[in-house]
Amino acid sequence: MCGIVGAVAQRNVEGILLEGLKRLEYRGYDSAGMAVLSGDGRLQRSRAVGKVAALEACLAAEPMTGHCGIAHTRWATHGRPTEDNAHPHLSGERLAVVHNGIIENHEVLREELVAAGYRFTSQTDTEVVAHLIDRDYRHSQDLLSAVQSSLARLEGAYALAVVHADEPDVVIGARQGSPLVVGVGIDEAFIGSDPLALLQVTDRFIYLQEGDLVRLADGGRIDVYDTSGRTVEREVDTFEHGDGAASKGEYRHFMLKEIHEQPAVIAAALEGRLGDSAVLVESFGPEARALFERVQQIHIVACGTSYHAGLVARYWLERYAGVPVQVEVASEYRYRQVVVPEGTLFVTLSQSGETADTLAALRFAREKGYLASLAICNVPGSSLVRESDLTLMTQAGPEIGVASTKAFTTQLAALMLLTLALGRSHGLDEAIQSELVNALRGLPRLVERVLALDEGIEALSTGFAEKHHALFLGRGAHFPIALEGALKLKEISYIHAEAYPAGELKHGPLALVDSEMPVIAVAPNDELLDKLKSNLQEVRARGGELYVFADEQVSLAEEPGIRVLHLPHVHEALAPLLYTLPLQLLSYHVAVLKGTDVDQPRNLAKSVTVE
């Protein structure tokens, strides 16, 4: 989604803003732009369609200088990705705005502003914000109060940054429904859509809260105002993941780097949360123990890959904690008449903690009488974390590749911790708890062993490069793994992929199977294995090309039309964590073969902050 950077610095900000935009590229965008206030009170602006490199080329031809500026990567919502629609948007020659989010009442405001004599040059919803602030500024002659009064007119979601040539050392930022952080420098101040954008200049951040407005000024002055306009103190946090997260290191793509980080981040997700033979329930917060005893049902709500993690957890929670679970995508849940039985725990899953639908679902749930809300999330300080009663951080570190990999497996690790924590208060046999805790401890090593099979997986990928469709099959908790495998393949290789519970094959999708349809199956050694094998025979009988990821203890031999890759044996409950890895690698290699933009696939954004 759109990315914002802003700076009031002692040095020329062009380089800081440009580097910030490069660091935000992973969020997904289709045009970029920058506005810098020069020392002599001029507003300079440059915009380009396409990659940040195109903007960089414009800036190389016509550099900007100044100590104060804002910049933006745009992911088109209102209006095509053209230069006219790219941000910053100006009102006159002196005011510039960048915006992430959607202004829902932009049409009404546009009419009002047109009637007041403003001329629009773009199709965006953002341009109304620029003119609205300009109109209020003409009365107040004060940028802060002009932004405050204009924001009161906006409906929808936004993070925005504003500069005005009359106040050449000031950037105003605001957030409502879209993320924005303040970077605290030494005599300098910055804003960005996330800390990664600013790690080249600071590792200290203020995570703005909903409705906050911030004024950055000369000398590093930072004033934060809440919705009532009062000055408020917000905590300054130190970013702990280091700047390495923002570089690919030895890897060709962030996605590959993040796939290979999984042994370490899964270990980090478990660290300090496992006792000798049981999960430490306090990992979920001091009040978790008493609260979990009262849980009678669970509703899990999430989007995309995080939703798939929730689907896996349903199998675990019902089996080991004996608690009924409902899992739903947030965009559906938030508009439904939900019935909430007494004692229901509301769980959200999100890598970013800023996904608009998931956040809206949490806010909707607050009115529904849930026992409590729990967020399983990867970004400390994110909106979801701040607004939930309990939290468990997944500790995956920043994930840059749009296709979620390590965020998914750490979510699964966290969900297994939740299963065991709830199992503890719901009478799960102590021997089973101990067995699963031991299995969890051994998991990072097993993940390493699966990743070591990469060469074999790469060899399989050649069978997909010319294909247009693929079918993924799994049973039980591996049906969601098949769904996740299909999502990975489609989002980065643009091959149409679908996933089915293998038992559903003969109820329709079998009609699609022929030699042009590769069928990928995950076959761990569990109670459903024999049934899965019968389903695979159905595929072979119709000439389908099978790719099977199977437990090393499963006797499945390669033969014409069946490629088999054996995975190390793993405790049945943890198999979903392991079997997702070859599917990640397979998608990655297919995408590389097809030459797609692996880390920033077309049309997609990393953090979906609009509905």
Ligand code: AGP
């Ligand atoms: C998956 O590869 C995608 N990045 C996407 O489905 C993602 O999981 C979804 O948008 C939810 O994001 P979140 O986990 O940050 O809420």
